[in-house]
Amino acid sequence: MTERITLTGPSDETSDGDRLPPARFALDGQTWKEIAHLLANLPVSIFGFVYVVTLVFTGAGLAVTVVGLPLLAGGLAGARLLGKAERARARALLGVRIDEPSPMPVVGTGFFAWLWSSLKDPVAWRTVLYDFIRLPWGIVTFTVMSVSLFVLWPVLPFIARGLTNVDRAMVRGLLSPSDELERRIAELESDRGVVVDHAAADLRRIERDLHDGAQARLVNLAMGLGLAKEKLLEDPDAAAAMVDEAHGEVKLALQELRDLARGIHPAVLTDRGLNAALSSVASRCTVPVKVSAALETRPAAAIEGIAYFTVSELLQNVSKHSGARSASVDVWRADQRLLIQVWDDGRGGADLDGGTGMAGLADRLGAVDGLFVIESPAGGPTVITAELPWRDRQD
Template structure:
């Protein structure tokens, strides 16, 4: 995700003058540093690509290439900082690659990262230009001293164009499309897992009870004339099985989409799920209207799972749930005063799964849980207006 606040726009340097000013000295310093920086970038690009491609037929080739591309992002970041400090070029930092779980998804994301490949291209083309700028600047310092400000301005304007052209997030749209394609796969996998869970719950729960109920009623039918008392007992037992099966079906339906959420919205639904938490939970919902059903459902199940984590892992004495709207985002925050230590990458709390689900709909999931607590989980979802209800005759 991009930084929440974009950098300021480029501040155009003042016109070059015969007198040496602060901006001229900064430009000269940048030009003199071009050669060592370009040499380092060129060597890094050649070595990482040559090793990665040359060893691609082995098991270590592609991982080496992926690591080299990841490092190229870091070198590009330092070049943007150098241009920002000395040339006043303020280029927005590219978005981070989406978090990947598993080696092969991470490898593929690194290998197709356009930002990293453009950073490597920048390392290639910078070396000849760095030699030119260093040589011209050194000669100008001793031979063309009076017009050095104009020479430095012309050379650094090329530097500015290269930074903007190769190190700016100009292809963010293409990367965002690739990210959304990956997120679509997460949504499909999540939906498939939910369907398997529903199938398993039906098979092991309500279906098994209904099979037993059918067998019990069949036996009761056979004994109805010969042993009415035994048949009555079997019918009574079957009646209990029917109640249990109905309860299991209600619980399963609540897990798919609770009726209270459909009928009364997030405030009532979150109050109901908070009442089942093992610690006291304070709920505050401040929404001007109800969001779209899909967003409302994701918000509900996110809070529900977080409160389950509070019950199972936090050892908290109290918790709170806050939901509000901030411009075009639906914000939710779950806080507890427990022992802390919750992490996105482990612990069996399902945090990574929640982060993936929210990321698939362009959401954000942040966990702040130092050892000793408190734990604060903040989630953002895109606000989408609820479709108007349609009625029929």
């Protein structure tokens, strides 16, 4: 996680606890860097000010037209790049180490999702403010440094340090990463998009399973019963055979519907809780699985469901990909977190990019403020730990 930087006023401290050497009468390397930074302030601030006024403010003025908002969004994207360049300049010349802000989160897909996300990007707007107010300061620092180089040489290091401390404060205040609340809001907006995408994918899967499975069998059943009805009088034996075949189709259709319902939300989970539901999943695994779910109370239904489907998919991976001879599932509560650990003695090598659905599981857990950690060295064993927030069940 990106570290936050607290501004305590101008000083000789940089972020992350680093300290600049104290200013001395002799011109050392750091002093020359500070002088170079102050002299460069004027051309840099002129460029930033002109950019902001001509592009961003022009886009805002044309917002009522078709091109106005896209132009403004593009200007804000460019402002992000200006902020990145200023942070790099501050790191190189002032010793200010500030982490880069998170990439702009885009909720949804398509042009309009990008447009709306760009227009409300707080990092870009703070950079616009930074470039807008820097021009007067750039003029002041350039003038003072130009005079000091020829007139105030003996105290030049102290003047440079005092002026650059103001620069450090401005960079930290306006170009540092967003505060924790702002960052968390952006993460939640992004996670909401992940949840919506997964929900849509699940609905498409259910629709496909119904269409290709139970629905197709029921259509065949109806056709078979129709033919049996026609042959009932003229060929009773053939009709009886058709009815017997239809009876088999009914059984298969019912089984497919039960499997589909279990994939949506199994009845055993609702009726008996996570321990019984996980034991049921483990019994269908091709590898012997030991289940331990030490929970005195049941979590919220949504958390319980995510835990169930996480273990279910992990055990499917154990069956299909691990080559394991044994596995175990442990579930327990630690404070306000629900922890799940799935272990197997297979070949190992599992990762988020292995095409086994691990990335999807990580996204789903992340969408509810959970964690997903894989430890799977080549040769095994594999230990996968999932962590979910604990919320009490509301019956």
